[in-house]
Amino acid sequence: TQLLEQSPQFLSIQEGENLTVYCNSSSVFSSLQWYRQEPGEGPVLLVTVVTGGEVKKLKRLTFQFGDARKDSSLHITAAQPGDTGLYLCAGGPDSWGKLQFGAGTQVVVTP
């Protein structure tokens, strides 16, 4: 089983601050997805990273996939209250379609 360790579990910051969420594994993943989920809603896809060393930007969000495709990070610049949510990384899928989810990072951005 490929395990994904996500950290931190919880992050509370003020509006305007920066934050970084990490997703690490001892296994290589073919691709990795980042999702954001709000309470009572389904996860919304933010990005898929596929190539080792890849960096993708989505407005104030920057996603990086490690060179060895074992780790990834999500950096948010100048966080806003609308960035509040549960951030999930998910590695894979495998040939059966199974994703390996990290435990999630609850981000709270206060005005």
Added chain:
Amino acid sequence: DTEVTQTPKHLVMGMTNKKSLKCEQHMGHRAMYWYKQKAKKPPELMFVYSYEKLSINESVPSRFSPECPNSSLLNLHLHALQPEDSALYLCASSQVTGLATQTQYFGPGTRLLVL
């Protein structure tokens, strides 16, 4: 369009009831998934359908019965559930399984409460 729809949004049922959850996508995806999610936890895979055939059952109790009537629809039939089955049930779809870069798109979920 990357929309997966789920109905109902909320469901309250007794332990003797029979109900069904529905999921629909019109993206031409041939793989569909059911997940169960408890509060503040990641989704847990329940079932995978690939080309309308059940390919994975993650040892889910028989009180949960999936059905894939066609390539756009996925149902989850519920019978004799327990209070611990209360959770957010998520449907997802992807183009196919078996390719390592297939992104899964999730629906908004059905919040189920079993009394």
